[in-house]
Amino acid sequence: MSQSPGEPPRAQPAPDGAADETALSVGLQPEAAADRPHPAQGRTLVVLSVAQALGGLSNGVALGVGSLLVEQVTGRAELAGLAATLLTLGGAGLAVPLARLAQRRGRRIALTTGTLLALAGAVILAVGGSLDSPLLVLPGFFVLGGAMAVNLQSRFAATDLSTPRHRGRDLSLVVWMTTIGVVIGPNLIGPGDALGLALGLPHLVGAYVISAVAMAITAAVLWVLLRPDPLLESRVGLPPQTERPRLRLRAHPRALAAVIAVAAAHSTMVGVMALTPVHLDHAGQHLGVIGFTMSAHTAGMYALSPLFGWLTDRVGARATVLTGAVILLLAIAANLALPASLAPIGLALLGLGWSAATVAGSTLVAAAVELPLRPALQGRSDLVMGLCAAAAGAAAGPILGVVGYAGLNLAMLPVIAALVVAAILATRVRDRAA
Structure with a gap:
């Protein structure tokens, strides 16, 4: 579309549709989404x-x-x-x-x-x-x-x-x-x-x-x-709600896919992490190695999250989630190939993969539906995320007992596959004429 003389320049879409992913998910054109920071x-x-x-x-x-x-x-x-x-x-x-x-x-x-x-x-x-x-x-x-x-x-x-x-x-x-x-x-x-x-x-x-x-x-x-309260402030200027909005995930397939992506990344992390100390103890590693391994894991989870947030804004949520999936695969490969004494490498990668996928996936969840429905979707995402993590942690013990630590890591491959599919479905750009 041509631009009229004197019209303020339109913002250019971010690489890989980063702006499209959020704006289109709520039925807006990227140009229609305000790009000026709120004073609060x-x-x-x-x-x-x-x-x-x-x-x-x-x-x-x-x-x-x-x-x-x-x-x-x-x-x-x-x-x-x-x-x-x-x-x-x-x-x-x-x-x-x-x-x-x-x-x-x-x-x-x-x-x-x-x-x-x-x-x-x-x-x-x-x-x-x-x-x-x-x-x-x-x-x-x-x-x-x-x-x-x-x-x-x-x-x-x-x-x-x-x-x-x-x-x-x-x-x-x-x-x-x-x-x-x-x-x-x-x-x-x-x-x-x-x-x-x-x-x-x-x-x-x-x-x-x-x-x-x-x-x-x-x-x-x-x-x-x-x-001011950020959620209430975000509603200023919107027409008042005559009834409480209800979220039906079946009517929002991209939102459902975003929830699944976050839950899959979290389940992969918890499933492997929960039993790693037990594995290291059985492998004869002392408490110093176990403690350092878990510290490396925690550092991987949080220390670089601003980098993954920046990547989400610059190259798009899909690319960042898929990057997280690749890092999770590298973590499993490291856990399979490296001796127990080098477990900090695999667990640090596990934290990094979780960070990339969770930051980008949560960004998708944050804007996957219209503004009035967002808190409900976010609450359900956290519920599903927590229940899946609890299930993964509970299942990790029996899996470790039957097939060992290598089998536990391999059991996460279908979950990572679900993460990849969900990320792609959650970021499909809908028809602008829809």
């Missing part, structure tokens, strides 16, 4: 980033001693994995209710509510640990899953006021801030235990005192500073 977006990103770092710190402390606390109160080592499982299930179970709350009342109230639930979970864990009561400790981890739900939904909150060309960047910045908490949190386990003992609390319980304090500060930050 910078403040929103700062507040969400601070909250994400504090939340990650709380999770790092709490989960770092979770398995030990479960073993301590139950007296059964085989139940230690319930801490991570219940935390994951709690995050998945709370995803949809918090998304519905965001839909009705905005992000500030939803994220603050999830954080207060996590605070209650930390308090329940501290009390349960003090009373040596598994009946309190195990539900406490489920309630603490509110922190995981907030962690996931914060990345979508970062995109509420984003321009189409910077959606991946903004989302990945909030994801990256998790790195601070994940790195610092485990290092506070020792000081937390010393604090707890000084307060007269039993061994391991002090960590949940620190977790509760971090959650309280996070809730205050979100409640006081997340103004």
Whole structure:
């Protein structure tokens, strides 16, 4: 189409249809999508980033001693994995209710509510640990899953006021801030235990005192500073809704494909990662190697997320998700070919592949439907993601027992294939005349 004299220059579409993927997914032409940053977006990103770092710190402390606390109160080592499982299930179970709350009342109230639930979970864990009561400790981890739900939904909150060309960047910045908490949190386990003992609390319980304090500060930050509410602000100027919109995924095949892509990437990561420490222990590796391997994995998950956000904006979500799939395949190849002493290489690649696919896939989810339906889709995506991760983690143990670590890695190949197919389906450009 020709451009009239004096008309402001139109923005050129990004390579590989990066702008098309988001604009067309909601029925807009790329030129019709505003490309000027919202005045409140910078403040929103700062507040969400601070909250994400504090939340990650709380999770790092709490989960770092979770398995030990479960073993301590139950007296059964085989139940230690319930801490991570219940935390994951709690995050998945709370995803949809918090998304519905965001839909009705905005992000500030939803994220603050999830954080207060996590605070209650930390308090329940501290009390349960003090009373040596598994009946309190195990539900406490489920309630603490509110922190995981907030962690996931914060990345979508970062995109509420984003321009189409910077959606991946903004989302990945909030994801990256998790790195601070994940790195610092485990290092506070020792000081937390010393604090707890000084307060007269039993061994391991002090960590949940620190977790509760971090959650309280996070809730205050979100409640006081997340103004204007990014989701409510994004609706300014839109016609008022006469009825609550309902999401039917069957009517949005590209949105469904985006949800599947994120879930497949997450399941691949969790399925391999969950049993790698057990594999290394059986292979005779000492705790130093196991710890370094998991640190390399965590670094891969978060440290380069801004790079993958930038790639999503520059070359498109499809190309970035497919890059993640290739890196996941390289991780499986490394796990198959390298000795156990070099496991950090494979696990770092596993984290990198997850980061690329999840950042780009979440960017697709963030804009896969019309604005009124986005919180509902985002909540369902987090629910599916969490349930698939829990299933992958639960299945990894029996698979490892039957076919070994090599078989466990090979079992992830169909999941990666599903990731590739879903990414292609989620980014098909619809007919502009439709």
